[in-house]
Amino acid sequence: MTAAVKVAVIGTGLVGSGWAVVFARAGCDVALYDSVPGAAERGREVVAQQLRDLAAHGLIAEAPEAVLGRVSVARDLADALSGAAYAQESTFERLDVKREVFSAIDAAIGPDTLVGSSSSGIPASAYTDHVACRSRCLVAHPVNPPSLAPVVELVPAPWTAPETVRSVRALMEQVGQSPVEMTREIEGFILNRLQGVLLMEAWRLVEEGYATAEDVDRTVKDGLGLRWAFMGPFETIDLNAPGGVADYARRLGPLYRSIAASTAEHKVWDDAVIGTVEAQRRAVLPADGLAERRAWRDRRLMALAAHKKDAEA
Incomplete structure (x- = not known):
């Protein structure tokens, strides 16, 4: 073709x-x-x-x-x-x-x-x-x-x-x-399986009162997301330890295993937690502002795409 x-x-x-x-x-x-x-x-x-x-x-x-x-x-x-x-x-x-x-x-x-x-x-x-x-x-x-x-x-x-x-x-x-x-089928494919893990923990942190939806968003927007705009999770951790990815896995593997063990139960997002997050989001962005904010998102993505295009030239 x-x-x-x-x-x-x-x-x-x-x-x-x-x-x-x-x-x-x-x-x-x-x-x-x-x-x-x-x-x-x-x-x-x-x-x-x-x-x-x-x-x-x-x-x-x-x-x-x-x-x-x-x-x-x-x-x-x-x-x-x-x-x-x-x-x-x-x-x-x-x-x-x-x-x-x-x-x-x-x-x-x-x-x-x-x-x-x-x-x-x-x-x-x-x-x-x-x-x-x-x-x-x-x-x-x-x-x-x-x-x-x-x-x-x-x-x-x-x-x-x-x-x-x-x-x-x-x-x-x-x-x-x-x-x-992908070499074969799996429900959710790659992107939504990765996104699903992050979302599951994001909802859990709000449901159990550890943080607000706004602060969870800020953690990704001003932290993880900055690196993820131009590198994936494996490259990220490869650069985050002196000896690379194997060094990172040996240093922080026990922490992640402990976190995983403490969050083995994956709850369905019930009406109570949905209501909590909805109220927190609508306090930040009223429902009648969603379309305008989507247009803002697309403009920011365009600016990012232009930046990445220039950087790769």
Whole structure:
């Protein structure tokens, strides 16, 4: 595959719209399809705004209008898939929805089109077992928004052809994403399994009264997150002990084992603790400010992306 291909984006919410930006800015022709009337048109409007914001931060090489010109709204699913080398499914994170969508894709797909799913944690084997094109299907899970956070988790089902993984990985690299490849399926994949451990402990610290949600956030924002913006956990600890990662593991392994032993029980987040965190968050950010704050987040991600781009030049 090359970047100059047609890509179908199926499901045009926040994730699907972000994917459309990724592919269009790399030179692909993008066909948007959504089963909800008017959703694809609204998705294209979101794409237009994202492109204007990216241009303001110097993150696209062309004029926003030129990139948007490669994004069209398909008449139906068959129109979106017609001639597409790749399709990115980004519908609701529900097994019944995904099974139905993949049945519809299978009925309309061409003989060579590959399909990636934006599933956050449901493995592809759960919703592609019944389709004839299953060897050409896999999970291609992004971070939201994919246009600003480039990692993509590639997770094959047991029947995904090796060539499918190789081709999708090559495409992702060509359009500027950062693919990571799992050898086999596991619930939650890499990103949400890592995030889940951090979230479980964050909720526990608040529930048991050790800290507020704001101070837990500050610990990550002004501590862990600063390093994690440009290095992962293994490189972090490799640099945090004089003798590297083995030295770190021997020095602090007993501490982490003790912490793990003290937190063996993983509770369901009940209404009481959810209410506590909700109240603390709404004291900091009223509900009517969420959309504005999301836009602020995206602008900060754009500034960070621009900084990292300059630093790597």
